[in-house]
């Protein structure tokens with residue numbers, strides 16, 4: 001059997017099992033989704049949102065990209081964010097990075113990854129530059145990468161707070177809460193590193209007062 005054919009066989013098994021344990025499972029799920037969480041995670045195959053949080057289809061709305069970045073010109077991410085916040089009314093937005101992230105490691109090198117990846121990784125270099133003193137005081141390379149992973153997550157959460165999408169929901173509905181988490185590939189555990197709620201004030205330069 002070819003590798004991709006195994007996926008299709010496994011899919012049939014899974015669908016059958018779900019119906020065996022709950023005959024109305026797909027019928028119910030197909031009618032509506034009311035997830036409480038938006039997950040912005042890394043594309044890394046080892047960090048699947050549902051599995052590591054013990055959640056089921058229908059519980060988490062997911063966006064993933066290399067190194068879980070929130071970039072204000074990324075129409076894909078902003079569409080997901082706007083839909084999740086304004087239509088699905090999610091209560092929590094989670095940015096989840098992970099230790100051992102290839103994107104973080106790559107951004108710390110001087111290697112030319114060609115234009116598109118260079119452009120993407122430059123956003124992580126910007127985070128490094130903002131925290132250069134703290135990072136360069138850490139001599140151990142892995143520890144430095146781990147710290148940049150945490151700082152990156154924090155910066156991406158702050159980028160969320162700068163959007164009118166989040167600020168409008170905070171002002172009108174006192175939600176969603178924003179969370180920055182880091183997942184450990186070596187122990188499977190998630191470490192919360194940063195939080196922002198509807199009562200948080202950010203640099204006034206980024207605050208809209210006529211939402």
Ligand SMILES: [Zn+2]
Nearest residue numbers: 042044101102
């Ligand atoms: Zn990653």
